[in-house]
Amino acid sequence: DTAVSQTPKYLVTQMGNDKSIKCEQNLGHDTMYWYKQDSKKFLKIMFSYNNKELIINETVPNRFSPKSPDKAHLNLHINSLELGDSAVYFCASSQGQGAIGYEQYFGPGTRLTVT
């Protein structure tokens, strides 16, 4: 069974479009995250949710809107896509606070290409 799953794995779209990425975890974790990894492999936190509540929003443009319908899901919707949004987006989850000792489990990533 996949612990953290994301769909789609690849996403190719044109500038200006709106797209969503879905994430689900079956680990029973309370906390979920979205990260962006750019072409230089730099992994940067975007959002953190705990029990469906937004905890962290790391100065991400408001074109990005996360939604957590329940503890097991954290989806990412992106409006008006730009070329600079091209990256790999990783979803992750942890049992507790993932910056204080709790291991984060990452999904396989969604490679977004904006043309």
Place this chain on the structure above:
Amino acid sequence: GQNIDQPTEMTATEGAIVQINCTYQTSGFNGLFWYQQHAGEAPTFLSYNVLDGLEEKGRFSSFLSRSKGYSYLLLKELQMKDSASYLCAVGGNSGYALNFGKGTSLLVTP
């Protein structure tokens, strides 16, 4: 803010020992993590240090000095499958934001 530095690339020989260093300057500190990421795959957890000293886990060990803002990951008996990117990450004030360094790409050669 957070400033996390690690070498961009390293090369080592199969069977050898390699040490990957990480220095950090942060406004808050809740511990230091090391993650491994193979090309095209997701990061996976390797270690967590919150107190000074060495934590050993099989072929991998991680060291932390909080006063020096310094950590290293030590990989022994290198195997070809250890070729990957190694990410140093520091937990920030909130407890939820994990800030990563830019990663060290390790190439293990025969």
